[in-house]
Amino acid sequence: MATIQDFISAFKPQENHTAVREAAMGQLSGMTFPNRKTEAWKYTRVAQLVKSSFKDNSGLTPAASNYKIPELDCHQLVFVNGQLESNLSNFSDQEGVSINHLSDQSVELNGALDINHNVFTAINQALFTDGLFLNVQKNVSAQKPIHVVHISMGENSGNQLRHVINIAEGASAELIFSYLSEDEHSQFNNMVFEAQIGANADLKVIKLQSENGASFHIGKDNVQQDKDSRFSINTLCLGGKMIRNDLEISVNGSNCETVLNGAYVCNANQHVDNHTVVDHKVPDCYSNELYKGILADQSTGVFNGKVFVRPDAQRINAFQSNGNILLSDEATINTKPELEIYADDVKCSHGTTTGQLDKDAIFYLRARGLSEQSAKKLLVRAFAGETVENISNETLRNWAANLLDAKFDTL
Amino acid sequence: MISINDLKAEIDGKEILRGINLDVKAGEVHAIMGPNGSGKSTLASVLAGREDYEVTGGTVDFDGEDLLDMDPEERAREGLFLAFQYPVEIPGVSNMNFLKAALEEVHAHKNLDPLSAKDFLARVREKSALVELDSKLTNRSVNEGFSGGEKKRNEIFQMAMLEPKLAILDETDSGLDIDALRIVANGVNKLKSEKNATIVVTHYQRLLDYIVPDYVHVLYNGRIVKSGTKELALELEEKGYDWIKQEVDV
Ligand SMILES: Nc1ncnc2c1ncn2[C@@H]1O[C@H](COP(=O)(O)OP(=O)(O)OP(=O)(O)O)[C@@H](O)[C@H]1O
Numbered sequence: 040m041a042t043i044q045d046f047i048s049a050f051k052p053q054e055n056h057t058a059v060r061e062a063a064m065g066q067l068s069g070m071t072f073p074n075r076k077t078e079a080w081k082y083t084r085v086a087q088l089v090k091s092s093f094k095d096n097s098g099l100t101p102a103a104s105n106y107k108i109p110e111l112d113c114h115q116l117v118f119v120n121g122q123l124e125s126n127l128s129n130f131s132d133q134e135g136v137s138i139n140h141l142s143d144q145s146v147e148l149n150g151a152l153d154i155n156h157n158v159f160t161a162i163n164q165a166l167f168t169d170g171l172f173l174n175v176q177k178n179v180s181a182q183k184p185i186h187v188v189h190i191s192m193g194e195n196s197g198n199q200l201r202h203v204i205n206i207a208e209g210a211s212a213e214l215i216f217s218y219l220s221e222d223e224h225s226q227f228n229n230m231v232f233e234a235q236i237g238a239n240a241d242l243k244v245i246k247l248q249s250e251n252g253a254s255f256h257i258g259k260d261n262v263q264q265d266k267d268s269r270f271s272i273n274t275l276c277l278g279g280k281m282i283r284n285d286l287e288i289s290v291n292g293s294n295c296e297t298v299l300n301g302a303y304v305c306n307a308n309q310h311v312d313n314h315t316v317v318d319h320k321v322p323d324c325y326s327n328e329l330y331k332g333i334l335a336d337q338s339t340g341v342f343n344g345k346v347f348v349r350p351d352a353q354r355i356n357a358f359q360s361n362g363n364i365l366l367s368d369e370a371t372i373n374t375k376p377e378l379e380i381y382a383d384d385v386k387c388s389h390g391t392t393t394g395q396l397d398k399d400a401i402f403y404l405r406a407r408g409l410s411e412q413s414a415k416k417l418l419v420r421a422f423a424g425e426t427v428e429n430i431s432n433e434t435l436r437n438w439a440a441n442l443l444d445a446k447f448d449t450l
Numbered sequence: 451m452i453s454i455n456d457l458k459a460e461i462d463g464k465e466i467l468r469g470i471n472l473d474v475k476a477g478e479v480h481a482i483m484g485p486n487g488s489g490k491s492t493l494a495s496v497l498a499g500r501e502d503y504e505v506t507g508g509t510v511d512f513d514g515e516d517l518l519d520m521d522p523e524e525r526a527r528e529g530l531f532l533a534f535q536y537p538v539e540i541p542g543v544s545n546m547n548f549l550k551a552a553l554e555e556v557h558a559h560k561n562l563d564p565l566s567a568k569d570f571l572a573r574v575r576e577k578s579a580l581v582e583l584d585s586k587l588t589n590r591s592v593n594e595g596f597s598g599g600e601k602k603r604n605e606i607f608q609m610a611m612l613e614p615k616l617a618i619l620d621e622t623d624s625g626l627d628i629d630a631l632r633i634v635a636n637g638v639n640k641l642k643s644e645k646n647a648t649i650v651v652t653h654y655q656r657l658l659d660y661i662v663p664d665y666v667h668v669l670y671n672g673r674i675v676k677s678g679t680k681e682l683a684l685e686l687e688e689k690g691y692d693w694i695k696q697e698v699d700v
């Protein structure tokens with residue numbers, strides 16, 4: 040097995056935010072890469088990833104220059120191989136909304152993220168090159184969505200960004216993270232996103248993972264919710280050779296709402312692993328999680344959703360569901376919903392389903408003139424489309440649905 | 451229109467159709483009756499192209515084309531329509547979206563201009579009125595949570611939208627109350643013309659008071675064992691199938 044030191048040696052040491060970096064480096068010295076005995080990584084092997092030589096690959100400029108979401112009026116930050124590309128970006132502050140990035144000299148990070156035994160989080164924390172630094176002040180609504188575009192290009196590019204978001208009491212914002220490849224080289228995105236959502240604040244996130252079929256993505260999303268706040272995230276895993284997402288929500292205040300939706304649509308030899316944790320620490324909260332998977336060819340999917348309801352967290356309503364459709368005999372899914380409930384007055388449910396497309400339905404649609412391909416597409420869309428229906432911004436909802444459709448066309 | 455010649459089919463190695471012969475010309479209505487399990491739905495499914503059945507012999511000519519050589523969707527686009535005995539529920543797929551997609555593909559196949567959104571909606575309004583299908587139902591997921599009668603009406607609504615050359619109605623009347631039956635039959639009659647034809651599979655002569663057949667056939671044990679005019683249906687209603695079975699089994 041490759042050592043962590045070997046793996047990180049090609050990444051440039053960074054000069055800023057030294058305290059958090061040193062702390063992370065310190066932790067790394069006692070860590071190893073996960074192997075088949077590591078429970079949290081049981082179904083996701085990192086051997087191929089960690090023996091590759093990824094590196095900082097700055098100075099490349101993408102040929103295409105339009106990463107806009109059609110008809111969306113938004114701020115846009117484009118990071119190319121981990122560096123903010125100002126020519127492609129277009130953002131400005133609004134009264135009470137400060138959009139900045141971590142490599143700007145004025146930015147000071149207050150506190151390090153809990154690494155929680157995750158090697159890749161530690162590596163990111165030690166070596167991140169940049170990232171969004173968003174602060175929305177009390178009772179301010181960020182008027183436009185903020186679109187953060189990640190472009191990977193060139194051979195062996197390893198990109199590590201850390202996005203830090205602060206939504207103050209009563210404030211609100213909407214973020215879109217797009218991950219794209221400019222070419223077909225194997226690349227690595229090691230991403231961290233952390234958000235503090237203040238009392239009665241509101242954060243919506245849409246995460247669109249569309250990297251090329253040779254690339255790796257490891258993502259850690261950590262969200263802290265204060266009382267009366269709302270958080271929703273829609274994750275679409277469409278591209279990439281391997282994706283591992285760890286989404287962790289700490290619900291620290293009462294009367295919160297947490298909505299996690301995700302879809303993974305995989306073909307060829309794609310491997311997509313979504314691990315989620317919703318930690319209900321206090322009473323009177325609601326969480327709802329819905330993940331849907333479509334797996335074709337030899338692809339593999341992993342879903343592991345944990346919901347904790349701590350001893351004093353009474354009157355929690357927590358729902359979780361994961362449904363999968365296998366389009367081939369060689370596709371596999373490992374799904375494990377886990378409820379750990381230590382309070383007694385709660386309403387919780389979880390369920391998983393795995394099946395195939397309904398043959399009778401396919402025949403019915405074909406008997407009305409639809410090609411087999413479009414019949415299957417309609418059924419697949421009906422199955423997975425639900426995961427984007429809650430996106431309130433219509434332009435974004437249509438965009439997400441279009442991305443799903445485009446992927447369905449390749450199945 | 452359609453000419454079925456010595457058609458044989460089996461499922462899981464079990465022979466169900468044992469040599470069907472049937473000719474249906476444009477403008478005609480044929481009724482197929484017969485006891486449970488005689489192979490009526492199997493015939494309808496084989497004609498529509500369900501792949502679970504293996505055709506082991508015979509030919510089917512559909513307006514000069516080899517029907518058995520076509521995929522189910524090609525048959526539909528060429529104008530064959532099957533109203534299912536048990537319409538499938540398809541959660542999440544809206545009736546409207548699916549019909550729009552179906553019409554688009556049918557039009558593309560026939561090299562016709564695509565239907566505009568406005569024309570499509572006008573057609574939906576006209577045709578759903580024909581079978582008195584509530585507009586709420588046209589917008590819902592295909593057949594999901596529909597009552598038995600609503601499902602059957604939805605089949606005829608789809609038929610009206612697609613305007614087929616040959617419609618095969620597999621027990622579209624079963625489970626309908628008399629009002630619904632009248633509505634469905636009325637819909638079918640309005641769509642009838644000199645250019646198209648209808649095969650109605652039914653157990654009940656009642657339907658044939660509304661959709662008057664030119665010919666009535668009895669299917670038994672995978673063969674058409676008797677054919678006649680509409681009076682045959684009355685006779686069957688009165689006497690049941692035993693006398694026919696006896697004739698055949700002798
Ligand atoms: N999947 C199957 N496997 C085995 N046998 C089948 C299958 N489907 C149908 N059959 C058999 O084929 C025969 C004909 O069935 P079919 O549904 O065509 O009859 P039918 O005339 O339409 O009957 P009904 O009047 O009850 O609708 C029956 O004996 C039935 O059990």
Ligand SMILES: [Mg+2]
Pocket residue numbers: 490491492535620621
């Ligand atoms: Mg039948």
